[in-house]
Amino acid sequence: MRLMGIALVLLSCTALCAAQSGADWSYTGKTGPQLWSRLDPAYQACNRGHEQSPVDIHGTHRDKNLQPLQFHYIAGAVTLVNTGHGIEVLVNPGSTLTANGVRYQLVRLDFHNPSEHSIKGTLADMEVDLVHRSAEGKTAIVAVFLNQDRGLPNALLATLWQHLPKKPGTTTKIADMVNAGGFLPGDTGYWTYTGSTLEPPCTEGALWFVLQEDLSISRSQYRAFTDLYKINTRPVQDTHGRRIESND
Secondary structure, eight states, X not given: OHHHHHHHHHHHHHHHHHHHSSSOOXXXXXXXGGGHXXXXXXXXXXXXXXXOSOOEEOSOEXXXXXXXXXXXXXXXXXXXXXXXXXXXXXXXXXXXXXXTTEEEXXXXXXXXXSOSSEETTEEOSEEEEEEEEETTSOEEEEEEEEEEOTTOOOHHHHHHHTTOOOSTTOEEEEEEEEOGGGGOOSOOOEEEEEEEOSSTTOOEEEEXXXXXXXXXXXXXXXXXXXXXXXXXXXXXXXXXXXXXXXXX
């Protein structure tokens, strides 16, 4: 238990320090996405890389060899972080994703308004990205679309949003058992491609799995986030010939 606590503290520090290190950036204006590479030499990949994320999902190719994603998520305490660019949820170690024979640990959840990825030019209301890392330091991110539905709030989001940290740089801990599996739809069919992290320094080599089935959230849940962040989404990036594959 003590080791888990230490790990969570380190993850919290990582998120907060990442928000504070490097040149200031934003989603609009003079420090917006089109200029990220000019803000800091470490951000060069943001505007010059050829494997950047997000992308528009279209012209996909079905690959019969792609295996179903295997999720083993467990409940535990979490920490919500207002990074100044959005809301992150840091999780205790133990939840895993197995993809293409590689096992990844769930590290955190990131929320975006509107969705980062689009489907044939259409954005979802929001997107939650479940960020995983392997023992070798490889990144795998599962993207889930969230769309408003008046009568269908998301139960997990209801739990998290009760504890939203309102000010940038602040955190809130939830001691109750929280399971990130509440953000997985019944059908986990996916599109996949190789891309990057979504924020500076836009590190390439991330393996993306964009789930094809979306989840419903209520209008009030949507507004609770948009009251804090009107927009925290990067424009879709050129695929530069990358294939987007489907497992079904």
